[in-house]
Amino acid sequence: MPNPKKPRPKAPPAPKSLHRPEYKAVLVTLLEIREEADLLQAELGKKLGRSQSYVSMAERGAIRLDPLQLRDWCLACGTTLAAYVDKLEHRLSRAKGADR
Numbered sequence: 001m002p003n004p005k006k007p008r009p010k011a012p013p014a015p016k017s018l019h020r021p022e023y024k025a026v027l028v029t030l031l032e033i034r035e036e037a038d039l040l041q042a043e044l045g046k047k048l049g050r051s052q053s054y055v056s057m058a059e060r061g062a063i064r065l066d067p068l069q070l071r072d073w074c075l076a077c078g079t080t081l082a083a084y085v086d087k088l089e090h091r092l093s094r095a096k097g098a099d100r
Helices: 023-036 041-048 052-060 067-076 081-099
Strands: none
Touching (some): 023 067, 041 052, 041 067
8 A cells, every 4th residue: 555645834924025124225215216307106006107195105114016117107207127236236235234
């Protein structure tokens, strides 16, 4: 009689990125590029074809932007997705250095 397979122990689920401390840097960088473009939330919302509350919710992390929405955000602020990522990486590397 064959031995039944033993169930593998399940690994604990990875924390969602939304709950990682690094996610704060994502939000701060979103706000920073809007402010550097000298845009109010309502002005950016209009450029995106969205409301002011959409911009506010994105900056607070209440909604998450997909990559294309993030690119649209960057372009509406007069920058590029690559520049956003550079700012974010710089902020994350500074924070990592401060933790040491």
